[in-house]
Amino acid sequence: MAYMAAELVIAFLSTAGNSLVCAAVGLNRKLRTVTNYFLVSLAVADICVGVIAIPFAILTDMGLPRHNLYLCLLMLSVLIMFTQSSIFSLLAVAVDRYVAIFKPLRYQVLMTSRNAVLVILTTWLLAFLIGLVPLMGWHKTPPDSSYCFFVMVMDMTYMVSFMFFTWLIIPLVIMFLIYAQIFVAVKRQLKRTASEQSGREQRQMKVVANMRREMRMATSLFLVLFIFTICWIPLHIINCFLLLCPHCPVPLELLLASIILSHANSAVNPFLYAYTMTAFKDTFKEIVLCCRTGKDTQPSNMAVSDDTEEEDRT
Numbered sequence: 001m002a003y004m005a006a007e008l009v010i011a012f013l014s015t016a017g018n019s020l021v022c023a024a025v026g027l028n029r030k031l032r033t034v035t036n037y038f039l040v041s042l043a044v045a046d047i048c049v050g051v052i053a054i055p056f057a058i059l060t061d062m063g064l065p066r067h068n069l070y071l072c073l074l075m076l077s078v079l080i081m082f083t084q085s086s087i088f089s090l091l092a093v094a095v096d097r098y099v100a101i102f103k104p105l106r107y108q109v110l111m112t113s114r115n116a117v118l119v120i121l122t123t124w125l126l127a128f129l130i131g132l133v134p135l136m137g138w139h140k141t142p143p144d145s146s147y148c149f150f151v152m153v154m155d156m157t158y159m160v161s162f163m164f165f166t167w168l169i170i171p172l173v174i175m176f177l178i179y180a181q182i183f184v185a186v187k188r189q190l191k192r193t194a195s196e197q198s199g200r201e202q203r204q205m206k207v208v209a210n211m212r213r214e215m216r217m218a219t220s221l222f223l224v225l226f227i228f229t230i231c232w233i234p235l236h237i238i239n240c241f242l243l244l245c246p247h248c249p250v251p252l253e254l255l256l257a258s259i260i261l262s263h264a265n266s267a268v269n270p271f272l273y274a275y276t277m278t279a280f281k282d283t284f285k286e287i288v289l290c291c292r293t294g295k296d297t298q299p300s301n302m303a304v305s306d307d308t309e310e311e312d313r314t
Helices: 002-027 034-061 069-102 104-110 113-131 156-195 201-244 252-276 278-293
Strands: none
Touching (some): 002 034, 034 069, 069 156, 069 201, 069 252, 201 252, 252 278
16 A cells, blocks of 8 residues: 555656646747757656556556456556656767767757657657567566566566666666766866966856856756666666576565655656756746646746856856
């Protein structure tokens, strides 16, 4: 009962919070940047977790559906699809920031809205195919097909070697390396600019302001990535343990706690955006105020975008 209650709370927060993210980008034209399009893709995946994946998780926790292996596999694969889409969205955000920092002159050419949509569609298609692999045959046939339980149906080789090491660890390593390069490059540029002695103080101040904005933006997005990693790694470690020692008992409370933690990640991001990104925070406030007062008005564009916000968090 406690597990179900926790899942339902997470489902509500994930659906409401990420719907607010989508609404903010849709209503505030200054938030319609390529970076935020990828964040909307991430938000849609999190909404799907709240609306679809968590109800499926609750059903499979009760062993449902019964006597239907392929429906069981489909329900268990859904969360994998949405999780993989989240990973790809985070990777797209990291690459977007890398291009913005290291190839600023080509950024407007490479990172267009059209290209962003193509990337999002491609990542969702790839995530869909990856999640459907168990339905294609890479699964276990449980001795008793009357109940649908994750550990009885999912092949841990698929979960560990294919999902964990190939489609989670490798993208995470790439993203951490990208952000490490960004932080080093921005700090180096700030030091170089500060040490320059010339009469172009105004130009230097503009460069420093741009670099600091990029640093704040990268820090906010890295925090999203870091929280994602913290939330999902424990469950994958348990999967590794089940693969290496299939007959070793895993406390049910520990397993359920790790599942709840992984799902909770879907509800966290809107709070991170509100805390670290002024443009999102201001737009969230306007949307909530409009809803409270019952005004059918679009939030004003007074909230500055992430790419142009002034130094309000220095």
